[in-house]
Amino acid sequence: QMMAELVYRFGAGEKFWVGGRYNSVNGELPMSNVAAGSTMFQDATVTRFNIGGGWFITPSLALKAEYVNQEFRDYARSDIRSGAKFNGFMIEAITAF
Numbered sequence: 001q002m003m004a005e006l007v008y009r010f011g012a013g014e015k016f017w018v019g020g021r022y023n024s025v026n027g028e029l030p031m032s033n034v035a036a037g038s039t040m041f042q043d044a045t046v047t048r049f050n051i052g053g054g055w056f057i058t059p060s061l062a063l064k065a066e067y068v069n070q071e072f073r074d075y076a077r078s079d080i081r082s083g084a085k086f087n088g089f090m091i092e093a094i095t096a097f
Contacts, residue, residue: 001025018053031076044081045073052090062094 007019028041052066
């Protein structure tokens with residue numbers, strides 16, 4: 001797994017932020033439809049890129065908006081994740097106790 005993140009906080013009390021993140025995961029998955037008793041593996045990769053910003057409304061409540069692009073690559077054609085991808089905007093509210 002490889003990950004890089006950059007965040008810049010600003011404003012009075014650093015209540016606002018902008019940032020970006022890149023994450024890539026590569027690993028071996030057991031293949032389905034393989035004869036009993038044999039084990040075969042296949043490499044698969046998931047990459048994700050986010051860019052966005054947010055606002056700490058209170059110390060335990062935040063609101064953020066991001067653009068996300070996530071792709072699943074190198075999965076077997078029979079795998080439900082083969083060719084899967086997501087890209088779009090997300091708005092989230094986050095709270096901590």
